[in-house]
Amino acid sequence: MTKLSITDELTPVALLAAIIDSSDDAIVSKSLDGIILSWNRAAERMFGYSATEAIGQSITLIIPSDRLAEEDYVLGQIRKGSKVDHFETIRQTKDGQLLDISLTVSPIKNERGEVVGASKIARDVTHRKRLELEREELLAREQSARVRLTEAIGARDEFIAVAAHELRSPLHAMVISMHLLRKLCDDPAAMPRVIELIEDLKRELDGFVSLLERLFDVTKIQTGTFELHREPFDLSQLVDQIVGRFSKVHPAISLHVESRIEGIWDRARIDQAISNLLSNAVKYGANKPVAVSATVAGETAVISVRDEGRGISSEDLARIFDQFERVAPRTAADGLGLGLWIARQIAERHGGTISAQSTVGKGSTFTISLPLRTK
Amino acid sequence: MVNNEDTILVVDDDRVARTALVRILELEGFEALGFADGAAALGYLADAQAPCLIVLDMRMPVMDGAAFREALLKEPRLAAIPVVVLTAYDASAASELSVLRVFTKPLDIEAFVKLLHENVDSD
Numbered sequence A: 001m002t003k004l005s006i007t008d009e010l011t012p013v014a015l016l017a018a019i020i021d022s023s024d025d026a027i028v029s030k031s032l033d034g035i036i037l038s039w040n041r042a043a044e045r046m047f048g049y050s051a052t053e054a055i056g057q058s059i060t061l062i063i064p065s066d067r068l069a070e071e072d073y074v075l076g077q078i079r080k081g082s083k084v085d086h087f088e089t090i091r092q093t094k095d096g097q098l099l100d101i102s103l104t105v106s107p108i109k110n111e112r113g114e115v116v117g118a119s120k121i122a123r124d125v126t127h128r129k130r131l132e133l134e135r136e137e138l139l140a141r142e143q144s145a146r147v148r149l150t151e152a153i154g155a156r157d158e159f160i161a162v163a164a165h166e167l168r169s170p171l172h173a174m175v176i177s178m179h180l181l182r183k184l185c186d187d188p189a190a191m192p193r194v195i196e197l198i199e200d201l202k203r204e205l206d207g208f209v210s211l212l213e214r215l216f217d218v219t220k221i222q223t224g225t226f227e228l229h230r231e232p233f234d235l236s237q238l239v240d241q242i243v244g245r246f247s248k249v250h251p252a253i254s255l256h257v258e259s260r261i262e263g264i265w266d267r268a269r270i271d272q273a274i275s276n277l278l279s280n281a282v283k284y285g286a287n288k289p290v291a292v293s294a295t296v297a298g299e300t301a302v303i304s305v306r307d308e309g310r311g312i313s314s315e316d317l318a319r320i321f322d323q324f325e326r327v328a329p330r331t332a333a334d335g336l337g338l339g340l341w342i343a344r345q346i347a348e349r350h351g352g353t354i355s356a357q358s359t360v361g362k363g364s365t366f367t368i369s370l371p372l373r374t375k
Numbered sequence B: 001m002v003n004n005e006d007t008i009l010v011v012d013d014d015r016v017a018r019t020a021l022v023r024i025l026e027l028e029g030f031e032a033l034g035f036a037d038g039a040a041a042l043g044y045l046a047d048a049q050a051p052c053l054i055v056l057d058m059r060m061p062v063m064d065g066a067a068f069r070e071a072l073l074k075e076p077r078l079a080a081i082p083v084v085v086l087t088a089y090d091a092s093a094a095s096e097l098s099v100l101r102v103f104t105k106p107l108d109i110e111a112f113v114k115l116l117h118e119n120v121d122s123d
Helices: A012-022 A041-047 A065-079 A126-184 A188-223 A235-247 A267-284 A339-349 B015-027 B038-047 B065-074 B109-119
Strands: A026-031 A036-039 A084-092 A098-109 A115-124 A231-234 A253-257 A262-265 A290-297 A300-306 A353-359 A363-371 B007-011 B031-035 B053-057 B083-087 B101-104
Touching: A026 A041, A041 A098, A041 A115, A065 A084, A065 A098, A065 A115, A098 A126, A126 A188, A126 B015, A126 B109, A188 A339, A188 B015, A231 A235, A235 A253, A235 A262, A235 A267, A235 A290, A235 A300, A262 A267, A262 A363, A267 A290, A267 A300, A267 A339, A267 A363, A339 A353, A339 A363, B007 B015, B007 B038, B015 B031, B015 B109, B031 B038, B038 B065, B053 B065, B065 B083, B083 B109, B101 B109
Parallel strands: A253 A290, B007 B031, B007 B053, B053 B083, B083 B101
Antiparallel strands: A026 A036, A026 A115, A084 A098, A098 A115, A231 A262, A290 A300, A300 A363, A353 A363
């Protein structure tokens, strides 16, 4: 059996028609007035109009209204005998969908070389455009992640520097005190100073341990191993005890508690969070009275600590519960800027909230709200 | 004017460290006075004879170590007083203050006392 070649089966014109019909790109021809003269199968698939519907209509059929001016430009180029190559634009389908297409429009010339119309090849690049867009979005996301990472590394480095300073200072006081203690031990008359030094050492050591605890808390929170050990207890009693402790160093603390506020919380952590608020109120409260209250509002226990200190600007209020943030300048008082962040973690892990209101020059109120019932 | 040409000033806001260091210096045979910040020490120096040495902490409220050192250098009568820095930060942070020596906290007391004896006459 003899195999026939394609050119044996089809005339050149029929062959061209077959190529055009089997193309995946829409191939359309139009007159110089923009009237559609031919419309292949891919054009039918791409734009949704059948050849019968499209032929004889203006090409503006598939041009979105805000892009009609493009057609004047394209026809202008064609009349001059120029080609419009890989022109990326948007066209509209019969059902109104917008397609990203890459368009090549070439002049059709007659035997005398005069331009009589235009052929138009359109490729749907919607998918490619979407990929490009996705790539750009990914790139932007990657860049912003990189910026956040750089900021986080900067904050961490600063934190390590400050933490090292905060750890070295009490160590220094302890080393010097120990040295002096050793020297004074030989002198019985120095006994009162020895006792004083031992008390100083104990306080320094307590401060050092509590700093280490806070650093461990940060690690626990960040590694997800910060756990609550809930037990039923009376919050009013706890607040009373905390205020009792602070009253030894700051006599002007007033207390208003409702009797018996029972709940199931982590006693040590709640103590830590409230103590942090009270410690700040004493430290930044300009030696003025501090008011503490523990009340019940609906299903919530509300503990508030109010001072009459210098207050916090609204800008600072927005970031005060963030990690490593502190409002006071680093040189003004000790601290790592971790206390409020840890207090927030404690409140939130109990299903509660922590908030602050403040007026510059008048003072601040910090409030912890805890659900009375565990969800 | 107080005669304190044999006196060492200890300028540090940490009360425990400051008072203990002053006592250690006294036990080593020096006269020593403590101040809680640069401004307090500067106030004292305005009316006093220049001390033989100043031990200076860097991070302090009111006037920190760097500002205090700058104020000393501006005053010809005080500019030549040897200064030993104690810092809880990296020693390089104080390297531009033109001081006798920078010690990091916690202090190596033996090395510190040795340096003082080499540079200051004790009684």
